[in-house]
Amino acid sequence: MYAFDVQxxxxxxxxxxxxxxxxxxxxxxxxxxxxxMAEKVTEPVAAAVFNLGWLxxxxxxxxxxWETTKKAVESALSLLKPLGVLVICAYPGHAEGDRERSALIGFLSALPPQRFNVLHQKFLNAGPGAPECFVVQKQRIAG
Ligand SMILES: C[S@@+](CC[C@H](N)C(=O)[O-])C[C@H]1O[C@@H](n2cnc3c(N)ncnc32)[C@H](O)[C@@H]1O
Incomplete structure (x- = not known):
């Protein structure tokens, strides 16, 4: 298990x-x-988890x-083993988190379905600032 935080x-x-x-x-x-991540993790991983936002x-x-998260998510997708899973928790309840969530939706929506399954989960009864979860599974045949 590898973990990263700037604090x-x-x-x-x-x-x-x-x-x-x-x-x-x-x-x-x-x-x-x-x-x-890509400089430090050089072996394939079965799972990657991002808990975004602030401490x-x-x-x-x-x-x-988003600028640095995008690079990290790209690295994680590349490091995932076939059938490996990426989970991201995003927090749109503050300005930077909202920007990050919107960009994440754009980025993940554009992933090719032949290579990745993408799921978006959110609370339907908790207001617009509630945390949202994204789950990406790499397909078996993905390179
Ligand atoms: C919701 S907290 C999660 C804390 C802890 N890593 C965990 O998962 O329980 C979000 C964390 O992201 C960290 N963070 C901010 N910018 C980062 C970056 N570029 N790379 C890694 N972590 C970052 C913050 O320092 C903060 O601790």
Missing amino acids: EKAVESTQKRLEEADVLSRATLFCLGHEH PGGDHSVTTR
């Missing part, structure tokens, strides 16, 4: 939780932007942005 505080809390679950030895944590209780100006 030391987030990396430390991830490390603590992995330690508590006794699985830290299986993890490599980077205090680095996810846009650098709860942290500095709201340190948030994921």
Whole structure:
């Protein structure tokens, strides 16, 4: 398992939780932007998970942005094994998150269906700012 976050505080809390679950030895944590994923992860992965936005209780100006998220999502799609799954949680309840969500919808909608299945899940009764989830599965024959 590889994990990326630009804030030391987030990396430390991830490390603590992995330690508590006794699985830290299986993890490599980077205090680095996810846009650098392709430089650090060189083996195919069965799953990739993005929890976008800002750190709860942290500095709201340190948030994921579409320009770098796009590069990271492209890397993740490329690293996925056939039938591997990518899950993205987006937070449109703030301006940057809304911009990121809209761009994500455009990007994922344009993925070729011969290579990827794309699912968009959202709460129908929680208002426009509620978190939304995207699930992408790479097809078996995808290269
Ligand atoms: C909703 S929080 C998720 C925190 C933690 N990574 C988790 O999954 O529980 C969003 C995180 O994205 C991080 N972030 C912002 N820009 C980033 C980037 N370019 N690459 C990786 N993480 C980034 C923030 O520091 C913040 O901790």
